[in-house]
Amino acid sequence: MKRVSIFTPETAVPSAVSGPRYVFTTANQFLRASGKPPLFDVKLVGCKKEVKLQEGVFTVSVDQTIDQVTSTDLVIIPALFGDMKKAVALNKDAIPWIVEQHTNGAEIASLCVGAFLLAASGLLDGKKCSTHWAYYNEFQDAFPQVEVAEGRVITEDAGIYSSGGANSLWNLLLYLLEKYTDRDTAILASKYFAIDIDRSSQSAFTIFKGQKEHNDxxxxxxxxxxxxxxxxxxxxxxxxxxxxxxxxxxxxxxxxxxxxxxxxxxxxxxxxxxxxxxxxxxxxxxxxxxxxxxxxxxxxxxxxxxxxxxxxxxxxxxxxxx
CATH class of the missing domain: 1.10.10.60 (Homeodomain-like)
Incomplete structure (x- = not known):
């Protein structure tokens, strides 16, 4: 079984938490239907049992707290909501756990602006990273040691994955699903969820408003x-x-x-x-x-x-x- 730990951050975007759980549990259903054993053991993991999402609008009960997860195969970091600096600070207690899981061999995947929490761990230093196009400048200012892969929907660098803006998270999830299963299962999932499996760029969605958040x-x-x-x-x-x-x-x-x-x-x-x-x-x-x-x-x-x-x-x- 592949152990998938969906870290559930305070202030997370709800769909970025439910989406990965939906993809991997549905993949288990596809595998059963084709006569194969289910592959994914999917758990929501948090710093505490009850986690408030999207500035307290929603609450989710996680399956495990981080102190109960000593080993896993994949850690998924969903998109954060609101002010990124505050969101990272609220979830700082998870950073040592994320680093420990990577040290123990787990792969790490950030979805959209979940990249801010991943970058705060230091695991992206000297690496490339995708994130939402509207946050390129803020991300680069906060983490100058990380190279933003502008326009990319998916970036992979030494077992660390990241996705571009908003619905690009589905493309990364399908990418991971294909890696862990096969192309046929990923295609079936792409049809089931109505997602373009091979979209590689978010450039067409970018709105250029001019980089004016400076003092010159x-x-x-x-x-x-x-x-x-x-x-x-x-x-x-x-x-x-x-x-x-x-x-x-x-x-x-x-x-x-x-x-x-x-x-x-x-x-x-x-x-x-x-x-x-x-x-x-x-x-x-x-x-x-x-x-x-x-x-x-x-x-x-x-x-x-x-x-x-x-x-x-x-x-x-x-x-x-x-």
Missing amino acids: NDVLRIQEYLEKNYKDKITIDELADLGAMSRRSFERRFKKATKNTAIEYLQRVKIEAAKRDFESTRKNVNDVMYDVGYTDNKAFRTVFKRFTGLTPIAYRNKYSKM
Whole structure:
């Protein structure tokens, strides 16, 4: 039997606790139906018997407390809810247990922003990690020693797994299910739960709002200028002059504040505008391309796919409201 311990954090998102339990217990049903013995021994594990989820809105009774689990094969850390720093602090007593299980040979999987609790354990230091796209900057600021795998739905690094935003947790659960059973069982589960089994990127869901949670007012003013004038031809020297800085100083400060170069930032602003056009108008690709300040079709398509994971036509077909 594979022992699956779903750690149940204070303030967890309820669906991120029930989801993994549902997947692995249902897989046992599939195995029984095909004449095979059940494979997974699934337990909810908490720091105490009664755990409050989503800031006290829900309460769950766990099967075991962490002091009762000395050995397991897989620890799943569900998504946290609310303020990440406070959520990690509320669950700090579980960190030594998570580290101990990994030391004893257990694999560890974080779901969405459960990555914050996993990273607080130090187990991700020097490794790559997926998390919700809306938390990239906060996560990177809190854990600079961890590399964020931007856009990735699933990341695996030396027996430690992580998933991207929200419903991406289902993709990681199917990935783990296939690893522990076989492809046929994973496909059956994907059909049963109506989940795209091979989705690898969350880029198409990303909404770029500009990285403005910093204290550099000169950079902030330049960001606002770029967002208002993204259709125009803008040079780095022009932006440096706007901030009354040398080019070298400007590029260093802009990257430090926003985590993007000025060129990358402008590209992301342009692509966000293009996404809105594709979602809400009937414009063709060339019209949208010109509207956001591109004149080279190949360059536009390349940049668009880099930031969304889709071609412009595929994105329009998927998200157009018209």
